Amino acid sequence: xxxxxxxxxxxxxxxxxxxxxxxxxxxxxxxxxxxxxxxxxxxxxxxxxxxxxxxxxxxxxxxxxxxxxxxxxxxxxxxxxxxxxxxxxxxxxxxxxxxxxxxxxxxxxxxxxxxxxxxxxxxxxxxxxxxxxxxxxxxxxxxxxxxxxxxxxxxxxxxxxxxxxxxxxxxxxxxxxxxxxxxxxxxxxxxxxxxxxxxxxxxxxxxxxxxxxxxxxxxxxxxxxxxxxxxxxxxxxxxxxxxxxxxxxxxxxxxxxxxxxxxxxxxxxxxxxxxxxxxxxxxxxxxxxxxxxxxxxxxxxxxxxxxxxxxxxxxxxxxxxxxxxxxxxxxxxxxxxxxxx
Amino acid sequence: xxxxxxxxxxxxxxxxxxxxxxxxxxxxxxxxxxxxxxxxxxxxxxxxxxxxxxxxxxxxxxxxxxxxxxxxxxxxxxxxxxxxxxxxxxxxxxxxxxxxxxxxxxxxxxxxxxxxxxxxxxxxxxxxxxxxxxxxxxxxxxxxxxxxxxxxxxxxxxxxxxxxxxxxxxxxxxxxxxxxxxxxxxxxxxxxxxxxxxxxxxxxxxxxxxxxxxxxxxxxxxxxxxxxxxxxxxxxxxxxxxxxxxxxxxxxxxxxxxxxxxxxxxxxxxxxxxxxxxxxxxxxxxxxxxxxxxxxxxxxxxxxxxxxxxxxxxxxxxxxxxxxxxxxxxxxxxxxxxxxx
Numbered sequence: 001x002x003x004x005x006x007x008x009x010x011x012x013x014x015x016x017x018x019x020x021x022x023x024x025x026x027x028x029x030x031x032x033x034x035x036x037x038x039x040x041x042x043x044x045x046x047x048x049x050x051x052x053x054x055x056x057x058x059x060x061x062x063x064x065x066x067x068x069x070x071x072x073x074x075x076x077x078x079x080x081x082x083x084x085x086x087x088x089x090x091x092x093x094x095x096x097x098x099x100x101x102x103x104x105x106x107x108x109x110x111x112x113x114x115x116x117x118x119x120x121x122x123x124x125x126x127x128x129x130x131x132x133x134x135x136x137x138x139x140x141x142x143x144x145x146x147x148x149x150x151x152x153x154x155x156x157x158x159x160x161x162x163x164x165x166x167x168x169x170x171x172x173x174x175x176x177x178x179x180x181x182x183x184x185x186x187x188x189x190x191x192x193x194x195x196x197x198x199x200x201x202x203x204x205x206x207x208x209x210x211x212x213x214x215x216x217x218x219x220x221x222x223x224x225x226x227x228x229x230x231x232x233x234x235x236x237x238x239x240x241x242x243x244x245x246x247x248x249x250x251x252x253x254x255x256x257x258x259x260x261x262x263x264x265x266x267x268x269x270x271x272x273x274x275x276x277x278x279x280x281x282x283x284x285x286x287x288x289x290x291x292x293x294x295x296x297x298x299x300x301x302x303x304x305x306x307x308x309x310x311x312x313x314x315x316x317x318x319x320x321x322x323x324x325x326x327x328x329x330x331x332x333x334x335x336x337x338x339x340x341x
Numbered sequence: 342x343x344x345x346x347x348x349x350x351x352x353x354x355x356x357x358x359x360x361x362x363x364x365x366x367x368x369x370x371x372x373x374x375x376x377x378x379x380x381x382x383x384x385x386x387x388x389x390x391x392x393x394x395x396x397x398x399x400x401x402x403x404x405x406x407x408x409x410x411x412x413x414x415x416x417x418x419x420x421x422x423x424x425x426x427x428x429x430x431x432x433x434x435x436x437x438x439x440x441x442x443x444x445x446x447x448x449x450x451x452x453x454x455x456x457x458x459x460x461x462x463x464x465x466x467x468x469x470x471x472x473x474x475x476x477x478x479x480x481x482x483x484x485x486x487x488x489x490x491x492x493x494x495x496x497x498x499x500x501x502x503x504x505x506x507x508x509x510x511x512x513x514x515x516x517x518x519x520x521x522x523x524x525x526x527x528x529x530x531x532x533x534x535x536x537x538x539x540x541x542x543x544x545x546x547x548x549x550x551x552x553x554x555x556x557x558x559x560x561x562x563x564x565x566x567x568x569x570x571x572x573x574x575x576x577x578x579x580x581x582x583x584x585x586x587x588x589x590x591x592x593x594x595x596x597x598x599x600x601x602x603x604x605x606x607x608x609x610x611x612x613x614x615x616x617x618x619x620x621x622x623x624x625x626x627x628x629x630x631x632x633x634x635x636x637x638x639x640x641x642x643x644x645x646x647x648x649x650x651x652x653x654x655x656x657x658x659x660x661x662x663x664x665x666x667x668x669x670x671x672x673x674x675x676x677x678x679x680x681x682x
Contacts, residue, residue: 146611147608177402180412207489227402311651313611
């Protein structure tokens with residue numbers, strides 16, 4: 001047994017042509033261990049080793065020893081088959097055919113990556129199949145198996161972010177306090193808030209967050225002083241902002257990229273993410289719901305599946321799309337959404 | 342100026358008796374910096390330093406230099422006053438009086454802890470005011486100020502967890518596979534699943550998670566072998582479980598405590614927490630919604646406010662209570678819920 005189970009010619013007609021199990025070969029039908037376990041559990045095949053029949057328990061224990069991750073793949077394979085999909089082994093784990101399609105008739109719709117809830121998932125290991133699937137015009141399905149063998153399905157894909165806001169308005173002189181910035185001039189405060197949804201009005205003043213202040217300073221829309229009325233340039237301010245928030249540069253690079261793309265970017269704190277993002281905000285009287293939650297991460301980030309699950313679930317519960325942003329020469333965006341196959 | 346602003350006798354009648362600002366002293370009324378900034382912004386008082394009047398901007402910048410966290414406390418004080426509450430300084434940051442009550446008439450209802458979104462919050466620094474508030478029969482209000490000066494309010498309190506499940510049923514012989522356990526006997530599988538909601542049925546078999554297996558093994562309801570059919574005792578199994586999940590002991594101690602309290606405990610993976618917990622599950626035909634999401638943490642855990650915010654928001658969006666569990670001789674439970682004051 002070398003991780004494949006071989007059946008005779010008669011199986012091609014019985015199992016492949018009826019249900020697209022296995023791959024026809026010169027001398028018969030070849031099954032993966034997962035396919036064989038599935039058919040053995042249904043008494044569709046018998047498996048013998050060295051002349052003796054193996055029952056399901058013996059076969060399953062052996063397969064679990066032979067292949068790392070066998071149990072997870074079995075759970076996912078079984079689930080997808082029982083939902084009526086044709087499934088074939090393939091990179092990264094499976095290929096799934098669209099409803100009404102099958103191997104030999106139509107191309108696969110999904111590539112499937114099987115993930116254990118307990119296995120940390122490096123962002124780079126996710127990006128690779130996302131890009132591959134994109135190039136092949138497939139969708140990438142993530143099948144995350146939890147400790148009770150329940151499966152949650154997600155789709156992961158690259159996302160183009162774009163909004164339709166105009167250039168920002170000029171502001172004026174602002175002061176950096178302990179860890180936020182106050183713009184004191186009432187007219188400039190009103191202008192910046194109403195055209196671009198910058199800051200939070202406090203009385204007639206405007207409180208600006210650190211990323212907002214850095215952006216407006218970089219675009220020369222505000223000038224900045226500290227509490228001793230000494231002028232601060234962008235470099236001074238960035239140095240101070242890094243002291244307050246250790247990942248400020250990462251966060252700011254994403255904030256700037258999204259603003260440069262014409263989007264409105266506000267804190268996502270209430271949703272536990274870095275930003276909530278609007279394609280457009282036309283007036284402060286009618287602020288729409290934000291379309292996206294965006295969380296920033298370094299390129300070497302490692303996802304923990306429960307944290308990923310929580311972020312996506314929360315975004316959907318407030319009808320937003322969950323987008324992860326990471327630097328890679330330029331800023332790139334990865335959307336992850338729940339699938340119900 | 343030593344972090345207090347002193348007003349004359351006439352202010353007692355004007356500010357204290359009309360609005361419960363400040364504390365009457367022998368020679369007049371004493372205000373905290375936060376109270377003074379609030380009244381100065383409304384032109385209710387004038388503040389002079391060394392004979393010269395300070396405008397709001399000058400006073401605010403000075404107060405922000407004198408007191409760490411002044412800006413956060415100002416934002417929270419202003420918000421609560423504008424909602425019509427009487428607020429006094431006090432441990433940890435403020436005391437808030439119930440609607441219709443005021444200082445001198447009724448006791449405070451809430452102790453308020455002001456937290457910046459950016460400041461990591463050690464669990465122990467949260468437990469201390471929670472206990473203090475509990476002893477004084479107050480509620481503890483957390484006011485978390487985000488980078489845009491929006492405030493999210495929470496209540497934190499100790500929680501007594503209890504359910505009403507009976508003793509579990511005996512199981513039988515199970516096998517530890519790669520990282521989960523399978524009970525092969527159909528009758529025992531049915532019994533354990535239907536009386537106690539253990540495991541997940543796969544065909545007529547039952548898959549048990551690691552914590553379920555450890556608990557049933559400890560209670561001598563199952564016996565366990567590995568894939569080579571060698572018997573595993575509880576210590577063998579715990580050693581293997583720790584290899585698979587580095588925080589297994591912590592998670593298991595909470596699982597066992599909740600099960601011992603008569604509750605039903607299942608994975609909370611879909612909600613991004615360790616467990617979802619039911620007070621009672623009477624039959625598999627009518628599984629109710631779970632009442633709690635429980636996340637375990639070591640006693641030296643440090644909360645990040647955005648993570649806390651996400652957990653509570655997600656729990657409420659699925660109508661569950663968010664409970665954090667940590668060891669402290671015995672397992673203790675901390676409920677955090679959103680407040681809308």
